[in-house]
Amino acid sequence: MTMEWLRTSAFFGSILFALMGVLIFWLSFLIIDKLTPYNLWEEIVEKQNKALALVVAAMSLGICIIVAAAIHG
Template structure:
């Protein structure tokens, strides 16, 4: 019967609010990091196919996501 605890409207709404808050915080922090770098991350990764930079950005995204998840939890 513990499964039905997650179907309560308050729990569902709280989960959606925290998920949305996490996505917004992640997006804002990514934009800040993008502005702090001396070159355009998107152009460097997509147009010039810089795989090393793509891996660094992916690691940064995972790190920010873990921090946001831990802070919200």
Template sequence: MGIEWLKPGVFFGSILFALIGVLVFWISFLVVDKLTPYDLWGEIVKKQNMALAIVVGAMCIAIGMIVAAAIHG
């Protein structure tokens, strides 16, 4: 691999793709949050719903894998 990743075009391209990935992940999470019939954050944090936290965590991992695969090609 060498020192190629230190070139400005490669470095800033990586930063750009990372920001796009985070943005797509956040938007998709908000869409899922709006599609559910209750407030995910309130259920997980205030009511300590561990089962829902596990499901949301698995969903976040899945969305992250999809975004990473889409960016990687």
């Protein structure tokens, strides 16, 4: 039984792709936040807008799926 994930190149490649995915997600969230007519973070955290939080959660999952597919494929 070999442990492929213990190879240095596989380990650091996984770390690199994870960091790239988080960075791309965060940048896309900031872009979408700038495109909306109000501050998403303020609306969700301070005003407790649950409907907007659900929309942002769905958007976040969609972006994450796209980033994961782009990195994997």
